[in-house]
Amino acid sequence: MSSDPDAELVVACQQSTTPSLEGEFRQLYDRFKDRVYNVCYRISGNPTDALDASQETFGIIFRRVSEFRFQSRFSSWVYRIAVNASIDLRRRSRTRRFASLDVVQEASSEASRYEIQDSNVEMPSQTASRREFEIEVQRAIDRLSPKLRTIVVLRYLESLSYEEVSETLKVSLGTVKSRLARAHDALDRELAPVLDKHYLG
Amino acid sequence: MAWKGFSSGEGLSDQDRLAVRTHLTRCGECREWVRARILASLPRLSAPPELDERLPTECGLASSSVLALQALTGYPAPSVLDRLVAEELEEPALHRTNRFTDLEKMRAPDQLELALEHSLQRSALVRRWIPVFGALAAASLLVWFTAGGYTPSGNHDAVRPFEVVRPKTIQAFSPWIQANFGALAGSSPRSSRVDRTLQEEIR
Structure with missing residues (x-):
């Protein structure tokens, strides 16, 4: 795919004779690590699983980048691997997660690592309220089914177009639209209390 | 923050709030706008540094720390090792003895002398009083026997303080x-x- 912005780097990776974490692969990793981690975090719902899924994703990319044939955008391929790794991991660790309150604590502590891009200084109460809000929105996402969660994350958090979502998930455009419609209904139900609490008082 | 602009319901009357809720249930476009706004307000996360550390293992490659360890230069053996090995091969027993006799002689600490002195003093005191206590005990026994404290006799009936009746x-x-x-x-x-x-x- 000629319009792929990552094509040049990927080709360089494929042409690399010795497998190494330096050079081209390091560039590729630096380019995608935050995107991959974000997708993994929003789908898995906690930092521990997000880290595991991200690690798995880059392991797969490293081992199989030479097999990539540019039938889709490289980023779509990466997203697909990250989505599958996160869903698999979440499925595997579901029992553990439900049995532990660590998830809530981890989510709270993770909120403190968020990068605040606003230059305005916030009051502590505003910061606490924002964290609470973020945790509640994440919980609303967590309550969606894996398919709907994935499509919401890709569409709204990663800002992928319908076509890119379709390419990433290897489903038709119609399926993307119908899934998004179902996701909206579910999400509106889940977000209604958040809206009431944080916006409408 | 992006959502700060409408993050508070302050200033809205109850009627306004009700109107907003009602409108949102009817207007799909506004619902979509609010939904997108809420989701977009979630912050972008940075991949934690742990991911960098885990990557080499996941990719089956040596980590930078392993490479650093491998790059360490070895220390040369000290020259004394040559001599010790030569001695060990030549005549081990003799050289070992020489090595031990060359060891520095240790001097007994002063406390040892003091402790020994105290111990000897205590023993002398005990030894001095044992014959005195023995003599006193023997004398006491002699006085008791002399005073009739003990009457050896084969006829027990003679000393019984009661009368035996056989009805x-x-x-x-x-x-x-x-x-x-x-x-x-x-x-x-x-x-x-x-x-x-x-x-x-x-x-």
């Missing part, structure tokens, strides 16, 4: 003992059966 009938006992016999037998001491039994037993 032939129950009536020969005192009334108090007769009453006890009756109580033990569960009947009146006047009972002839009890009397007979007791008499037989006594006999």
Whole structure:
């Protein structure tokens, strides 16, 4: 795919004779690590699983980048691997997660690592309220089914177009639209209390 | 923050809030706008540094720390090792003995002398008083024997402080003992059966 912005780097990776974490692969990793981690975090719902899924994703990319044939955008391929790794991991660790309150604590502590891009200084109460809000929105996402969660994350958090979502998930455009419609209904139900609490008082 | 602009319901009356809720249930476009706004307000996360550390293992490659360890230059063996090995091969016992006799002689600490002195003083004190206590004990025993504290005799009846009675009938006992016999037998001491039994037993 000629319009792929990552094509040049990927080709360089494929042409690399010795497998190494330096050079081209390091560039590729630096380019995608935050995107991959974000997708993994929003789908898995906690930092521990997000880290595991991200690690798995880059392991797969490293081992199989030479097999990539540019039938889709490289980023779509990466997203697909990250989505599958996160869903698999979440499925595997579901029992553990439900049995532990660590998830809530981890989510709270993770909120403190968020990068605040606003230059305005916030009051502590505003910061606490924002964290609470973020945790509640994440919980609303967590309550969606894996398919709907994935499509919401890709569409709204990663800002992928319908076509890119379709390419990433290897489903038709119609399926993307119908899934998004179902996701909206579910999400509106889940977000209604958040809206009431944080916006409408 | 992006959502700060409408993050608070302050300033809205109850009527306004109700109107917003009602409108949102009817207007899909506004719902979509609010939904997108809420989701977009979630912050972008940075991949944690742990991911960098895990990557080499996941990719089956040596980590930078392993590479750093591998790059460490080895230390050369000290020159004394040559001599020790040569001695060990030549005549081990002799050289080992020489090595030990060359060891620095240690001097006993002053505390040892003091402790020893105290110990000897205590022993001398004990040794001085043992014969005195022995003599006193022997003298006490001698005085006691002399004063008749002990009377060796084969006839024990002679020194008994009570009289031995061997009655032939129950009536020969005192009334108090007769009453006890009756109580033990569960009947009146006047009972002839009890009397007979007791008499037989006594006999």
